[in-house]
Amino acid sequence: MSNANSNSTDVIIIGGGFAGVTAGRELSNLGLESIILEGRDRLAGRTWTKESDIGIPLEMGGTWVHWAMPYVWSEVKRYDLPLYITPFAEEAYWKTRNGLSTGTPDDLADVLDNGMNQLLSRSLEAFPTPHDPFPLTDLAHELDPKTIEEAINELDVSTEEKDVLNGIWALHFNCDAERGGFTTALRWGALANQDWKYLAEITERYKFVNGTQELLNAIQNDSKSQVKLNSPVTSIDEQEDQVVVTTRDGQRYSAKQVIVTVPINALKNLEFNGPFDPNALSIAQAGQASNGLKVWMRVQGQHKPFHCLGTSQDTLHWIQYENDLDGDSVLVAFAPDASRLDGNNVAEVQKALHEYRPDLEVLAVDSHDWVNDEFAQQTWTMFRPCQLTGDATTLLTKHTRTWLAGADYAHGWTSFIDGAIESGMRTARRISRTL
């Protein structure tokens, strides 16, 4: 055991999001010391419960949890944290090449149903044990070159159906559907027992009353891990008997092992010197698929809960009602391409909203552009075609004294808080068996 105030420890954890703090707590419970080096001036990574510009705290990143997400659910209940629901929509609006349609959410679900069932019908064949995807099945290998857009276009469904399918998957991928790999959709499908309505329920219904921050703080409060904020790491040097980590301000830290929780697209911030250089992999150079935006808005007046679905071509391709705020309405929306919208510009957001609801007046907006955030450079990780069977397998399974953990490297719910907790816990435990 090293001195608590020295720069030497058992395990260095780069990044203090859910994976990092979970790993730190797990190591603490095992009697191991760790130091979390966090580049930002706050913990929590791509979750961020922020005092927002629209008058209430908002989730700028990861938000929803569910009991079908086993790792985060166990933590929600460990700390007895209250949840509440995104209300069920009463009206639906969907844009296709036929123009704007309106109806009930069930009407929209009916347009989606046939295609979604077809798309996900082989999910469990491709990923029979979806929390343990490796080694990948032959079917996963066979389907990995396909984009989700190609998989949709091959279906024997109408053009309207293809357009809404494009929109819903562009939403899930947080990018144009032409960028997303079909196998990533199948992994989600397998985790939701091939039921697309259950998938929707799992991924966007239950939220934290007091923010995702409350869970992160609860985990960190149970940890003895030391946190160093404002400490961006520049290099990781693996030596025969230790790892040396250097921060931007020239501080050097040493440990027996290091956990890197940096998102895939931001790995290039780091220089890896040693037997494993993730940046030598094409996936680190090309980046994963997501490059969209999450936008919050406050609109004038009270409105019935509703949702809007567009396609990859729309500025905003998903908008949903979240709650009443002093007689106004709070909406959350997603854009498939962060470069096409300034999420902090009221006029731009209002113009995009008016494609569906010209009757609504936007009073205030808030958004964080994760794609242009140096420590993220992306939103949630979704693989492009050929990545899962290619370099992603290496990223998700290889380690030396350098271990990758985080939602990006999860084996189950990749890209969710659940996956971050899973990989943080798994990695800390595996490291403990080597020490």
Add this chain to the structure above:
Amino acid sequence: MSNANSNSTDVIIIGGGFAGVTAGRELSNLGLESIILEGRDRLAGRTWTKESDIGIPLEMGGTWVHWAMPYVWSEVKRYDLPLYITPFAEEAYWKTRNGLSTGTPDDLADVLDNGMNQLLSRSLEAFPTPHDPFPLTDLAHELDPKTIEEAINELDVSTEEKDVLNGIWALHFNCDAERGGFTTALRWGALANQDWKYLAEITERYKFVNGTQELLNAIQNDSKSQVKLNSPVTSIDEQEDQVVVTTRDGQRYSAKQVIVTVPINALKNLEFNGPFDPNALSIAQAGQASNGLKVWMRVQGQHKPFHCLGTSQDTLHWIQYENDLDGDSVLVAFAPDASRLDGNNVAEVQKALHEYRPDLEVLAVDSHDWVNDEFAQQTWTMFRPCQLTGDATTLLTKHTRTWLAGADYAHGWTSFIDGAIESGMRTARRISRTL
């Protein structure tokens, strides 16, 4: 903090099954001391990986886990424990008042499908957040007086369908279907997203390669809780500032709080003196519903994987192939009434097996009669009609210095290892907030 060798501690835990050891580990992680008083000469309660009479270690009690069971799944992955599957059956045999039918498992599933879908169709309406059932919905109150047998008999399906439905639910309830409460079936349905095939997959597919014992030992190895085996408790005396627990041999232990993990039917072993006496509740006097038996057998020769389904009237109402053993076959079976079968008598078991498969010769059997085990007096807890909305709500939610935990008192997967872990973790955490 008390002296480690004294009889005084922070928390006394009565019973060292999954709930007890999980509570002990959780308290240890929080820096709190605990003593586990276990009546038997071993830990693990109603899970028991035993060197059996048929030549291999067998699970005499709880066995199966799945990623839809969030608490146990997190532990499986925390400790990296290998799982394997009960093989998919290739042949099915089912007994109804029309006689014995044979076919594929899909043929049997087709007979079950319509009725199962009807039965579970209101699961999520009755239990919209199935891991948080309290306060119970109006619909749960409305349906609670009904038995599962009555719910089946009300369906507009054939007599053959009613018989197979009776059998499958008698299996789930581990008793005659006339004893089981319909709402307990709906709770399972809600946890499985109203999909009966998913429910079957969740509840009997994935098993521990090295036994449930491996998980229990892993949890206990991470705990500083002291274990006292062969220490059956006789009384719990709640005083103003402490609880005093007395064992059969006259030892007295004191603590700030006590966790009782004794099954519902065995609560009557204990005398509760204080503000909360669970034995004053009618559910403790009447007992819950299950009173069946799990039987293992080794049969001569290799056979295709198969399963057999009977009804509440059969001696064995479920039999399934598990694995090959040196050229013989291992089967597991369930009986709806432990008083009708000696599970350790080869001739009796063979007679029951021959109702479905007269071609098979039983070489050896093994079974543990939990109903006549003084520390259990039941198998897995399933509520009778009117219990959930009646005294079970009190049992599952009330506490003074005396807290109930265990699979019986779970809020989610009641009666499974998952529920034991859930309630142990939840209870330890809640206690820690009072200390």
